[in-house]
Amino acid sequence: MTGHRQRQIRAMRPRLGFIREAITSRRAFWATLRGATWQRNLAVLWIGELIAISGFSVTLPFLPYYVQELGITGLDQVAFWAGLLTTAQSATMALIAPVWGMLSDRYGRKIMVTRAMFGGAVIICLMGFVQNVYQLTVLRAIQGMLTGTVPAAMTLIASSTPSNRRGYALGMLQTAVYLGSTVGPFLGGLIADQLGYRATFWVTGVLLLAAGILVALLVKEEFTPSERGRARMWEGLLLVLRTRALMTLYAVRMLMGIAAQIVAPMFSLFVQSIAAPDAKVASLAGTIVGVASMTGVLSTVFLGRASDRLGSRRILLVCSAASVLLYALMAGTRTPVQLGLLRALAGVPAGGILAAVNVLQASLAPGGRYGAVYGVNTSLMAAANAVSPMMGAALTANWGLPSVFLGAAVMYGLGTVVTALVVPSGRIEAEGEE
Numbered sequence: 001m002t003g004h005r006q007r008q009i010r011a012m013r014p015r016l017g018f019i020r021e022a023i024t025s026r027r028a029f030w031a032t033l034r035g036a037t038w039q040r041n042l043a044v045l046w047i048g049e050l051i052a053i054s055g056f057s058v059t060l061p062f063l064p065y066y067v068q069e070l071g072i073t074g075l076d077q078v079a080f081w082a083g084l085l086t087t088a089q090s091a092t093m094a095l096i097a098p099v100w101g102m103l104s105d106r107y108g109r110k111i112m113v114t115r116a117m118f119g120g121a122v123i124i125c126l127m128g129f130v131q132n133v134y135q136l137t138v139l140r141a142i143q144g145m146l147t148g149t150v151p152a153a154m155t156l157i158a159s160s161t162p163s164n165r166r167g168y169a170l171g172m173l174q175t176a177v178y179l180g181s182t183v184g185p186f187l188g189g190l191i192a193d194q195l196g197y198r199a200t201f202w203v204t205g206v207l208l209l210a211a212g213i214l215v216a217l218l219v220k221e222e223f224t225p226s227e228r229g230r231a232r233m234w235e236g237l238l239l240v241l242r243t244r245a246l247m248t249l250y251a252v253r254m255l256m257g258i259a260a261q262i263v264a265p266m267f268s269l270f271v272q273s274i275a276a277p278d279a280k281v282a283s284l285a286g287t288i289v290g291v292a293s294m295t296g297v298l299s300t301v302f303l304g305r306a307s308d309r310l311g312s313r314r315i316l317l318v319c320s321a322a323s324v325l326l327y328a329l330m331a332g333t334r335t336p337v338q339l340g341l342l343r344a345l346a347g348v349p350a351g352g353i354l355a356a357v358n359v360l361q362a363s364l365a366p367g368g369r370y371g372a373v374y375g376v377n378t379s380l381m382a383a384a385n386a387v388s389p390m391m392g393a394a395l396t397a398n399w400g401l402p403s404v405f406l407g408a409a410v411m412y413g414l415g416t417v418v419t420a421l422v423v424p425s426g427r428i429e430a431e432g433e434e
Contacts, residue, residue, distance in 0.1 A: 037220050038161045042169050044218040045113070045153045048211040049176040050183075052117055052149045055207030057184020058191065059124065059200045061289050062282055064268050066197040070133050075269070079396045081133050082265040083389035085140050090385030092144030097382060100148060101155065101375015108223040109156035109371065110215070117212030119146030125205030128198040144382065150177055151374040156221065158362040158370040170358050174300045178351065181293035189286030240372045246364050248422050250380050252415050253357050256320060257381045259327070259411035260350070261388035262395070263404050270401045275336055288340040292347040299351030312356035313419065319349035320416040324409045331405040
């Protein structure tokens, strides 16, 4: 009996060895996961940004309709106030974004993400209670001072991710932004048609609050500012402004940002002008914007990887040239189906542009001043967002709603020319590295 038991034990040893190996591998896996802080942060911030951008996108496409509900009826006046609401938020963001960026380099990046989410939750919720467009404009200006979740999250990811995985991480974070931009308009259209436009602001507040709590509880940051950084907070901004390659990229990004934002405030009005009289325009506009965001999600992933193989300059050239053609064609659309198809196609180059520029900016951050780099980028883009809606309103007032698409095509064309003439074909090196 004893011999039989010994033979059984010997026969089971290989199996027991396999089990021990599996247990050891599993423990090693969880130890690795616990140690890979950047992966955990990326997963949490991906979910947080998905929720936050979904919230912002619930309200944004329908601001012109909310303006109408607040008592503004004439097309020219609605276009003016829709442009001013975007300008107010963008102007204050342009002024404050570099300060938030420098503070993140000095005090940490996580606190900036939670500041943007919690601040946005309060301010946007209050927008659902306004009684006139003046109150709404003031709150939009305050929103610009407090929010900015995307640059804050990108700064945290860029600073905590190994350089050889940074392109992947930033690309994945951008997919969350696009997915949020896809989900939000769908959700916002349903809420607006069923519960009214005020409810969209309250839903946004709840979503931002949830995203802020998620980040506050689960994101881990190991941040130790340098002694030099404590002494000279403005040094990072000066380094960024002295980096010529970064300034070139900022110029291209700003031109293309203007192109997109010329159209944005007037887009829902254009949908209203070509839709059937009995159409639910909020749901229709939300669907079109959402589909375009979905194509942007896919292109960010694939074109982001393609830029590693083909070069970011080439991706920028192809995508900006394609945008010129697609936006020019949108001016001639006569049905929502035609517009939706072209808008969906335009999401592809839009994703490629963002993928190429974001990775280049991270690689060019002088002395690791990621907060300053993304802060300046946010400021310039906010300035573009402040100017372009008024440009769109002026085009609409003088030449009609289709002219905003032609204006966008011109700006994308200028961006293509600058990319072709100024952006080098090889890898751009940062100047002023420490």
